[in-house]
Amino acid sequence: MNKFNGVLAPVITPFTEDLLPDEGRLIAHCQWLISQGVSLAVFGTNSEANSLSTEEKLVLLDGLVNHGIDPALMMPGTGGCALSDTVRLTAHAVALGCGGTLMLPPFYYKDVPDDGLFAFYSEVIQRVAEESLRIYLYNIPPVSQIPISLGLIERLVTAYPDTIVGIKDSSGEWSNTAALNELAIDDFRVFCGSESFLLQNMQFGGAGCISATANVNPSPIKDLYDNWQSEDAGQRQARLNEIRQIFQSLPMIPALKTATSIYSGDSKWLRVRPPLLPLTTDQQASLQDQLESVGFKMPGL
Amino acid sequence: MNKFNGVLAPVITPFTEDLLPDEGRLIAHCQWLISQGVSLAVFGTNSEANSLSTEEKLVLLDGLVNHGIDPALMMPGTGGCALSDTVRLTAHAVALGCGGTLMLPPFYYKDVPDDGLFAFYSEVIQRVAEESLRIYLYNIPPVSQIPISLGLIERLVTAYPDTIVGIKDSSGEWSNTAALNELAIDDFRVFCGSESFLLQNMQFGGAGCISATANVNPSPIKDLYDNWQSEDAGQRQARLNEIRQIFQSLPMIPALKTATSIYSGDSKWLRVRPPLLPLTTDQQASLQDQLESVGFKMPGL
Numbered sequence: 332m333n334k335f336n337g338v339l340a341p342v343i344t345p346f347t348e349d350l351l352p353d354e355g356r357l358i359a360h361c362q363w364l365i366s367q368g369v370s371l372a373v374f375g376t377n378s379e380a381n382s383l384s385t386e387e388k389l390v391l392l393d394g395l396v397n398h399g400i401d402p403a404l405m406m407p408g409t410g411g412c413a414l415s416d417t418v419r420l421t422a423h424a425v426a427l428g429c430g431g432t433l434m435l436p437p438f439y440y441k442d443v444p445d446d447g448l449f450a451f452y453s454e455v456i457q458r459v460a461e462e463s464l465r466i467y468l469y470n471i472p473p474v475s476q477i478p479i480s481l482g483l484i485e486r487l488v489t490a491y492p493d494t495i496v497g498i499k500d501s502s503g504e505w506s507n508t509a510a511l512n513e514l515a516i517d518d519f520r521v522f523c524g525s526e527s528f529l530l531q532n533m534q535f536g537g538a539g540c541i542s543a544t545a546n547v548n549p550s551p552i553k554d555l556y557d558n559w560q561s562e563d564a565g566q567r568q569a570r571l572n573e574i575r576q577i578f579q580s581l582p583m584i585p586a587l588k589t590a591t592s593i594y595s596g597d598s599k600w601l602r603v604r605p606p607l608l609p610l611t612t613d614q615q616a617s618l619q620d621q622l623e624s625v626g627f628k629m630p631g632l
Numbered sequence: 633m634n635k636f637n638g639v640l641a642p643v644i645t646p647f648t649e650d651l652l653p654d655e656g657r658l659i660a661h662c663q664w665l666i667s668q669g670v671s672l673a674v675f676g677t678n679s680e681a682n683s684l685s686t687e688e689k690l691v692l693l694d695g696l697v698n699h700g701i702d703p704a705l706m707m708p709g710t711g712g713c714a715l716s717d718t719v720r721l722t723a724h725a726v727a728l729g730c731g732g733t734l735m736l737p738p739f740y741y742k743d744v745p746d747d748g749l750f751a752f753y754s755e756v757i758q759r760v761a762e763e764s765l766r767i768y769l770y771n772i773p774p775v776s777q778i779p780i781s782l783g784l785i786e787r788l789v790t791a792y793p794d795t796i797v798g799i800k801d802s803s804g805e806w807s808n809t810a811a812l813n814e815l816a817i818d819d820f821r822v823f824c825g826s827e828s829f830l831l832q833n834m835q836f837g838g839a840g841c842i843s844a845t846a847n848v849n850p851s852p853i854k855d856l857y858d859n860w861q862s863e864d865a866g867q868r869q870a871r872l873n874e875i876r877q878i879f880q881s882l883p884m885i886p887a888l889k890t891a892t893s894i895y896s897g898d899s900k901w902l903r904v905r906p907p908l909l910p911l912t913t914d915q916q917a918s919l920q921d922q923l924e925s926v927g928f929k930m931p932g933l
Binding site: 350376381382383384385386387412413414415416419436437438439440441443444446447448450451453454473474475476604605606607608 | 677686737
């Protein structure tokens, strides 16, 4: 199994009127993302994955593969609070041939010791028991409230060098992403959780980014990844930041869905599952105004 | 459906060697708790419920009822991050005749607005669509990181006066529990999340407590509930506090399981699911020493 690099989108999840996952729209969005050069971190934070049941994720994953989405391009989020759920979903992703899985730590119980997190990942790996399993750890303490420490990563890599192959760092702190790149681990793939850090991450030896806004601005982010050593890389980064900041000024997930709705002309993309809320009509208009004012488009949609 | 009052234990969940839920030991522990005068908040925080899958909880709930545990005495925790899971488990609890359900807010996404939490509870109630549904909200911001505000409670009770009938307050702040008792809601049942506040809660018009240590010290807590107006209530409260403090000096869930193991002579109770860890042997010895030094016993076990 090749390791991932480049740009991945934590794919937003469309819902039907009844708030059920909308498989058809999800497949179409995945196809569009692939056409734009990015891979698919389905079931990430921005996918509202933690508002979906394990059963719903299993069905969606089957649907994507059955409809021709290449599983090697998929890094589904499979980490949940329950060991049993995490094992079941991870084993299914491996059986389908997914290129890797992005794995949150269990996030309900707080202040758990690293020994407990090590035991959790260790049990998952041993229960899935597949040589082709590739885990990318998912560090997002602002949301999960469970940081994945450098020491824990080193212990996991030492115990499972062929399985623990990388990390997505959504700590929001560049110093942490830099420290991850400086770990003495051969070919450890460090993805930053926002394209704001993409150029810096590449300069430090990183593998790319897994970023919310890759749902709406995929090819320009991929272009910076492909051309990070070019002379105009700084300008490309500045342009990405300009667009990112517009999305960050609003609740991110409904903002991504609103942009997708606007540029695809499909208002069904506006739906979110509670506890999230759609943007208000004022917020929708503001997003559109801001995006138009900087000449933003979703290409080829 | 009568509303709950008195003392409930968030029932600790035993595991087999393979870390699967141990139905037999769970049933036996529930029977013992009932014999000691307390009701059963199965699938609470101290039940490691958030380390169990929805499927595992459905199977356990069936097993308990099929083995003669009176569902009217059960207030299972049914709130999860996913609307779909929460609806499925809640509907099942209602179908089995459970006396109520204890419902966490969805806890992955942080800083969600009250409107989003209102929408979540509202969708659950409308999808379960059973007149006999009785929800006790579960406010435990130190763990869930999602406070249930007084304003949200008032909105929910106004919209669903026959369904939203009470709350468990594990905020750890007496001022919040006091404020809940002062809400102008007819017969709203306020349970404190620790017996440390039981006497105060009863003096303020509360309904009782749902407390971790009711797993190990049930009848003395129930005695204070039954005798809170007696002259020696203060002494009873002080005795409860003495024992509570011993358990609080260690990681609570493994400490409860260790005490159960010691006093039942059944070391299989020591097991926890990751990310939790069992007590170390030193911690186990310390717990036993401290409990013996204050003459603690688990009666009738």
